[in-house]
Amino acid sequence: MRGFRPGLVPTLVVAVLVPLMVCLGFWQLSRGEYKRVLMQQYAERRVAPPMDSTELAQTTDPAFRVVELQGHFDVEHSILLDNRQHDGQVGVELLQPFLDRATGAWLLVNRGWLPWPDRRTPPVFSTPEQPVSVQAWVYVAPGATFQLHADPVAAPWPRLVTAIEPDKLWAELGRSGFSYELRQQGGPGAYRTDWPVVSMGPEKHLGYAVQWFAMAAALFGLFLYLGWHNAGRPHGKHHESNQHV
Structure with a gap:
């Protein structure tokens, strides 16, 4: 031309x-x-009546469903999810295995965020010693967590990690457990539980x-x-x- x-x-x-x-x-x-559909699904399922823990294993699409649990936390295998922030404060999220009394299955319950301002000392938290009843919702991540390097294998407890992988935890502990994280909705032993559904709207x-x-x-x-x-x-x-x- x-x-x-x-x-x-x-x-x-x-x-x-x-x-x-x-x-x-x-x-x-x-x-x-995709995020719009995800948030709409989250809003619909969070207002639905809680399901019984016995129904959870048969649910083909468990994302964001609220579940009633009764049992106790395993304080010996606590997990601290690092690099969590709230209102400009640095901290961690506390996750612990939970043995459900109705099903006999293990579930990994996120009890919420707690501050960790001084990394020279470990985060301080407490765990209910008696059996408790809690409501939690199933969190299904929209994608794989980005990690600069993999978390160390067989690190001491409480274990500091940058990604949550329930199946690997159950395999390490020799237990049969649910494949997704559950996030507690207030109640006994809960810390700060106002998570965003997605990091970017x-x-x-x-x-x-x-x-x-x-x-x-x-x-x-x-x-x-x-x-x-x-x-x-x-x-x-x-x-x-x-x-x-």
């Missing part, structure tokens, strides 16, 4: 970056829709999608301008020959 000369390098850059930016924009839209994904689409449009617009601008400039040799006529 004689009236459009953007140059080889700009053409290659645009050919690579514009499709990539558009794909990232649509990916953000899909993630936002649908509106943020929409905002990122708009940014990717805007950058793609701006880059393509700059490419068009460069092509037309270069086409309007005379070639060097032709320009010199005109000056000598």
Whole structure:
């Protein structure tokens, strides 16, 4: 096309970056829709009547369902989930195995967040010694937890970790247990339990999608301008020959 000369390098850059930016924009839209459905499901199931623990094993889709539990906590195998923040304070979440009396199954119950301002001393927590009745909801993570490095195997208890993997815990302890974390809803032994459902809401994904689409449009617009601008400039040799006529 004689009236459009953007140059080889700009053409290659645009050919690579514009499709990539558009794909990232649509990916953000899909993630936002997924989070929207997830939050809607969470809201619906949190207001539903609690289910009995005997029904939990037969449930094909347990995410966010509230369960009634009766039993006791295992204080000897406490887990501290590191790098948790609330209101600008650093802390941990306390998780403990819970033996359900009705089913005889083990469940990993998150008792909530507690502050840990001084890492030179271990976090202080207490555990009910008597059997308790608690309500908890099933937490199914929207994706795998990012870790810079894997948690050490066979670390001492209470164990400080950066990711929760119930199946690995049950295998280590030689127990039969539920595959997902349950988050306690207040009640006996609960700490701070106001977790967000997702770390990034649908509106943020929409905002990122708009940014990717805007950058793609701006880059393509700059490419068009460069092509037309270069086409309007005379070639060097032709320009010199005109000056000598």
